[in-house]
Amino acid sequence: MASNLEFERRSYIKIRTLLGIGREDILIDLEFLYGDVSLPYTTVNEWAKRFCEGLGLVEDEERIWRPRSFATNSNTSEICWKVEENPHITVEELAMSVGISTGAVHSILIDELRLGNLF
Structure with missing residues (x-):
């Protein structure tokens, strides 16, 4: 609005x-x-x-935004749990299972979980 x-x-x-x-x-x-x-x-x-062009509304069209932060407690906990359960899981598999991008998974692994030496 x-x-x-x-x-x-x-x-x-x-x-x-x-x-x-x-x-x-x-x-x-x-x-x-x-x-x-x-x-x-x-x-x-x-x-x-x-x-x-006839678009008469002075209001912006409603937009659906993705959350600003993908590193929610839920995503971070789920990724941590999955890595502990299967240390050989790939970033792509984590991304698909959690429903976020591979870049977001990398950021969580490196920045949040401090597992940069493993990935």
Whole structure:
């Protein structure tokens, strides 16, 4: 969900775009109105483009994000348990069984479990 500031700026871009005001002029207005919390031209351009294409919502589309950290207690414990159970298990097998990338498994093995000398 957009913050109040994001909502204001996007609404301003939408209204000015629908009135036929150029993107550069919108950017100048935003810089005057918001100063340091203005937007870069690329952002103004992207939102104006969306509004020109008929995408009228000023809110971002809902996104499904993966967790920021793959090194959860659950993943770390499961990998530790699997390595103790089978010291010859491969990184690929660990990744498939836990459901995370091989890079994430490497990071857990090296950074969390300090098993860098084994892998």
